[in-house]
Structure formats: C-alpha cells, structure tokens
Amino acid sequence: MNDDRDRPSDRADLVFFGRISASATHEIKNVLATIGQQAGWIEDILLMTQAEGAVDMDRIRQITGKIANQVAKGDKIVRRLNRFAHSSDLLVTRFDLTATSRDLAAFAERLVGLKRVKFAVEIPDSEIVVTGDPFLCQRTVFGCIELLVSESKEGSSVAVSIADGQGSAVLAVTAEPFDETRSLAAHLSGLRALAGSLGATLDEASGQGRRVLTVTFSK
Amino acid sequence: MASGTKVLLVDDEEEFVEALAERMTSRGIQVDTARDxxxxxxxxxxxxxxxxxxxxxxPGMDGLETMKQLLLKNPDLQIILLTGHASLEKGVEAVKAGAVSFLEKPADLNKLMELIKEAKAQKMLLVEERMEEKMKELLRNRSW
Structure with a gap:
C-alpha cells in the first residue's frame, strides 16, 4: 500500500471528485428550488388571506413542515458532501467501510436512477473498520457500480452489500439480470489496478443470470 | 394571464412540482403534471x-430526449426547459433542439409566468399561420 502523502492526483481522481460534487450540488439546487417555491406558496396564501380574511393555519403548518423536511434533506446532502471532500485528507487511515460506502451509495443513487436501474443498498449498521485510502476506496466502489449499471438493461437491479470477515471485509456489487456472456475484462483492468493501489483485491463472478464484483479489503 | 392557459409541468422532484403547480393554479393556469x-x-x-x-x-428519458420526442409528435409545442445548473452550452443545445426558453432553478415564478404568456402567444400565432396556409391551399385547389 502506498504511504506517500504526496501521491499526485491523476486526472481520473479529479473527474471522480467532479462527478460526485456535480451530482450533489444538483441535488442541493433541487432542494433550494423546492424551498423557494414552498416559501412562495406561503406568501401566496397570505396574500389571498389579506383579501379573504381568515388564515388557513393548517395549510401554513403543512407547508412549513414540508420546508423543514427539505432543509433536513439539504443538510444531509451537505454533510455527506463534506465527508466526501475530507476523504482525500489522508492517504492511509483507518476508516469505517460501512459509513463510507453508505455515503457513496447515496451519491450513486441519483446517477443510477437516471439510467432507470433499480438500486439496493444492503449495508449493515455496524462499523467495519479497514485500513487504506478512503478516497480511492470510494473511487473503486463507484467504478464497480458505474460499470455494472452501464452494462445493465433498463429495469434491472444493482445491489451493494458488505460482509464482515475475520481479517477482511468484502464489499459486493451485484447486477441482475445480467448477460453472462458479456465480457467486462477491458473495463476491469483499470479497476483492479485501483483496488490494488489501496491494498484491496477485486474479483469477478458470474452465474444464475448475475454478475458480481467483489472488493476485498484487509482490516 | 388569460385564464384557461394549459400547462404541463414535468419534473421528478415531487415536492417542487406540488408547490409550483399550486402557485400556478392560483394564478389561473390549468396545470397537469408528469413525473417522467x-x-x-x-x-x-x-x-x-x-x-x-x-x-x-x-430518470430514464432525460429532458432533451423527452423534448425531441414531444416535438416529433407536435412541432408547434412551446417547451420551456428547467435545469439545476444552467450552462451556455446546455442552453445553446436546448434552443437548437427546439426549446423556446431555458430557465435555471430556483425559477422565479414571475419570470416563468412571463415565459408561459409568450409561449401561449407564439402558439396562437402558429395556429393562425397554419389556418391561413390551409385556407390558401383550399382556395388554390378550388381555383378561386
């Protein structure tokens, strides 16, 4: 594993950082747009009330509740984005694979949705601490999700799961149904090298109409 | 805005659509919504x-692709595109593909209402032009 803090960021690191940031800021923009319309909605009701008399308090309360929900949603996205931005602070550190993967899956959800592929996240609540570069870990996992999603047909499913072992933790990305004859070799070489650079291994398995990419992290 | 203006609002952000549709309805617009x-x-x-x-x-068919399909069925449709992040390239691409306007979120409702008003006027103009063309063709065919 590379312990050099001066590892130069390559173009692919920046592209990945850019894609996640762009997706997150898009989500934030939607939250702000919704809050803007909801605030305008209240303003409209108050203007109408000036003409009609009584204020419909239940309606106002309902809309302010919706605004509070949007603020909470926006806060969640910003916190996630902040954790992601800090994931490149240390090249080698001990980090919680479940929390990091949960964040990444949340970022990936919108991008997967745009492709009309169902997305399931089966990550345990318990902490699984591994050693490595959390930024590269996210790039690897995102690469696996993106590859299987791009090769899946509309309506298929992609799931992310994590299993805890004694000296290792295994993260699996499973796509089904998936054409068993489809070769991913050309795409997997880059991802394998990426996994290798963080001290993990990437394997591919196929059968029963599924394709599974597993990333094994040492603890 | 003349009452009876019919608008279709297409967005997968449920609460954004709900609030915007309510506000447009209170301004006399007939709003239908679609999620994709x-x-x-x-x-x-x-x-x-x-x-x-x-x-x-x-999700699925994006805004540009949807617009192309809509215009294929009816080239006179007046489409206003909404986006989270407007860029000059996206704007040019949208207008080239047939959008009449391109608006960045969070959209100002007054601006949107103006665009809807312009779209309706433009559509009426197109309908009149089509009728005039048909009349001319009819007259030509009857050799009057």
Missing part, C-alpha cells in the same frame, strides 16, 4: 398544451 418523460409524452397526446415546462435531468 414517458408520462409527459402520453399526456401530451391527450391534451393540447399552451406550454410544457420540462426538467432537464430526469
């Missing part, structure tokens, strides 16, 4: 809208 491109194409076949407001980023 496919639903928009289906609804457009059932009703003649004065304007269609379309989100650029949607």
């Amino acid at each position: 491109g496919k639903e928009a194409v289906d609804k457009q076949e059932e009703k003649d809208y004065d304007a269609i407001i379309l989100d650029l980023s949607m």
